Amino acid sequence: MSRLRDFLIGDPTATRIVPPSGFTAVLTIASAAAMAFLAVFAIALHLATGELAARWEAELAGTATVRIPASENAEADAAAVLTALSQTPGIVEARRLTDEEQLVLLAPWFGDGVPLDRLRLPVLIEVLETDAGPDVTGLSERISAEAPGAVYDNHSRWRVPLANAASRLRQLGAVSLLLIAGVTAVTIALAASSALAANGQVIDVLRIVGARDGWIAAAFTRRFTMRAFAGALGGTIIGMIAVALVPGGVETGVLSGLGFDGLQWLWPLLVPFVAAGLAFGATWVAAARRLKEDG
Amino acid sequence: MIELDKVAMSYGGRTLFQDVSLSISPGSFHFLTGPSGAGKTTLLKLCSLELGAQSGHLKLLGQDVQGIDRDQIARMRRRIGVVHQDSRFVDHLSVAENVMLPVAVSGRSTDVSGDLGELLGWVGLADAAERTPPELSGGERQRVALARAIILSPEIVLADEPTGNVDWDMSLRLLDLLIELNRLGKTILCATHDLNLIRHAKSRVSARVLRIKDGAVALAGAGL
Numbered sequence: 284m285s286r287l288r289d290f291l292i293g294d295p296t297a298t299r300i301v302p303p304s305g306f307t308a309v310l311t312i313a314s315a316a317a318m319a320f321l322a323v324f325a326i327a328l329h330l331a332t333g334e335l336a337a338r339w340e341a342e343l344a345g346t347a348t349v350r351i352p353a354s355e356n357a358e359a360d361a362a363a364v365l366t367a368l369s370q371t372p373g374i375v376e377a378r379r380l381t382d383e384e385q386l387v388l389l390a391p392w393f394g395d396g397v398p399l400d401r402l403r404l405p406v407l408i409e410v411l412e413t414d415a416g417p418d419v420t421g422l423s424e425r426i427s428a429e430a431p432g433a434v435y436d437n438h439s440r441w442r443v444p445l446a447n448a449a450s451r452l453r454q455l456g457a458v459s460l461l462l463i464a465g466v467t468a469v470t471i472a473l474a475a476s477s478a479l480a481a482n483g484q485v486i487d488v489l490r491i492v493g494a495r496d497g498w499i500a501a502a503f504t505r506r507f508t509m510r511a512f513a514g515a516l517g518g519t520i521i522g523m524i525a526v527a528l529v530p531g532g533v534e535t536g537v538l539s540g541l542g543f544d545g546l547q548w549l550w551p552l553l554v555p556f557v558a559a560g561l562a563f564g565a566t567w568v569a570a571a572r573r574l575k576e577d578g
Numbered sequence: 579m580i581e582l583d584k585v586a587m588s589y590g591g592r593t594l595f596q597d598v599s600l601s602i603s604p605g606s607f608h609f610l611t612g613p614s615g616a617g618k619t620t621l622l623k624l625c626s627l628e629l630g631a632q633s634g635h636l637k638l639l640g641q642d643v644q645g646i647d648r649d650q651i652a653r654m655r656r657r658i659g660v661v662h663q664d665s666r667f668v669d670h671l672s673v674a675e676n677v678m679l680p681v682a683v684s685g686r687s688t689d690v691s692g693d694l695g696e697l698l699g700w701v702g703l704a705d706a707a708e709r710t711p712p713e714l715s716g717g718e719r720q721r722v723a724l725a726r727a728i729i730l731s732p733e734i735v736l737a738d739e740p741t742g743n744v745d746w747d748m749s750l751r752l753l754d755l756l757i758e759l760n761r762l763g764k765t766i767l768c769a770t771h772d773l774n775l776i777r778h779a780k781s782r783v784s785a786r787v788l789r790i791k792d793g794a795v796a797l798a799g800a801g802l
């Protein structure tokens with residue numbers, strides 16, 4: 284713990300050994316900022332798609348609809364299907380939608396006051412499945428036998444691809460995070476390495492006055508860790524503001540999940556610390572190698 | 579304190595020394611003189627472990643330096659103050675910070691800021707503490723280098739033409755500093771062309787003169 288404190292505070296001269304500005308400083312700060320910005324979005328994507336997949340699963344799982352085509356026999360068919368459903372294991376409840384409910388469903392397309400009696404509408408039966416659900420193949424066969432043209436639809440046709448898409452996006456979010464971390468580490472290692480190369484004179488001077496390689500490496504590492512932290516903090520804040528400004532709400536549908544809720548805001552705040560950790564490791568390794576080489 | 583035993587040194591096939599043996603005892607004051615290009619700087623760099631000898635043995639501070647590791651070299655350098663002929667500094671740090679570098683790298687937290695002011699005054703740079711090395715003249719840089727070399731009170735001081743760029747009065751002042759250090763028991767090895775300086779020193783301390791010529795190092799007689 285005291286070593287960590289020593290590292291963070293350091294000796295003022297040791298911290299100032301590394302030239303305060305220059306190309307490598309700009310490179311480190313700017314790339315840490317850009318990567319942090321991207322990381323915030325990747326985290327948002329990862330969280331949002333996870334929720335989206337869960338929500339779609341939850342809303343649609345366990346429900347099904349039987350559609351009986353409009354015909355003269357539709358009423359009789361509906362009664363036969365309801366009976367069949369009541370005898371099938373795996374079904375909790377089956378209920379024919381009332382005319383009012385069908386009106387509500389149609390309102391977005393036809394407006395209010397649709398003359399139902401003059402439209403030839405299919406009969407809809409809403410089905411609630413148990414967790415295990417029915418044997419869908421057997422049930423489908425039985426329903427089409429009772430009512431020709433009737434279809435048992437448990438939404439899997441569009442639920443499965445949506446869930447797949449959501450989980451693929453989630454994976455992409457995670458892969459992006461890994462790539463961002465890798466690129467950040469490599470960029471900072473290169474910046475640190477070229478800073479060491481550009482400061483050959485400083486290093487020679489330090490050696491003459493008796494600095495150990497470890498001391499020199501620590502001075503560079505501290506400087507680069509601080510720079511990466513500062514850059515990443517800036518990038519994270521801008522990224523969080525940008526995510527907060529993404530238009531939300533139910534109307535935007537798929538995008539409504541992109542954002543952070545409550546405690547989720549803590550996740551992006553980890554980004555600057557992770558960036559600092561990566562910078563620490565990358566600079567330390569780069570410095571140790573470089574100093575050993577030109578010994 | 580410094581012992582060379584049959585040391586040979588060459589640069590890219592050109593032999594500079596063949597068989598140099600030399601013993602400098604603790605608390606002594608030696609000048610190193612000889613024509614330009616004879617190898618004075620090279621010899622001092624062997625003693626500060628900046629160069630390695632091709633063959634032979636070097637003993638510093640009672641320790642054989644053959645095969646010592648880098649951390650040991652670093653520790654040893656804190657006990658040896660070095661003033662180069664062309665001293666280099668951390669150019670973006672102030673003169674005061676440069677002089678304090680040996681303290682910073684040694685990890686000592688003891689307060690030496692009082693010593694710093696006194697030391698800078700002694701080398702005539704009390705007013706230059708907040709300037710940076712690129713703003714200094716050649717002679718001022720030499721004096722900063724000397725202050726940096728002795729801030730940790732090292733056991734050995736290796737000085738390469740420390741008075742190369744300063745006027746006679748300042749030369750005498752720097753010589754006073756070296757003589758004072760010697761009186762405090764430090765071992766001094768100082769390369770110089772300046773025979774007047776050597777004469778002046780010999781009138782004040784028992785300094786000896788090593789003359790380096792044609793790949794050999796010999797103790798010069800009373801007449802230089």
Ligand SMILES: Nc1ncnc2c1ncn2[C@@H]1O[C@H](COP(=O)(O)OP(=O)(O)OP(=O)(O)O)[C@@H](O)[C@H]1O
Binds near residue numbers: 589618621
């Ligand atoms: N790094 C090097 N590579 C090749 N030759 C070198 C190198 N350093 C010094 N020399 C050569 O070694 C010889 C001795 O150099 P050195 O600097 O030790 O001389 P010096 O006695 O200090 O001279 P001066 O009085 O001019 O400072 C010179 O001929 C020089 O050219």
Ligand SMILES: [Mg+2]
Binds near residue numbers: 618619620663738
């Ligand atoms: Mg020389």
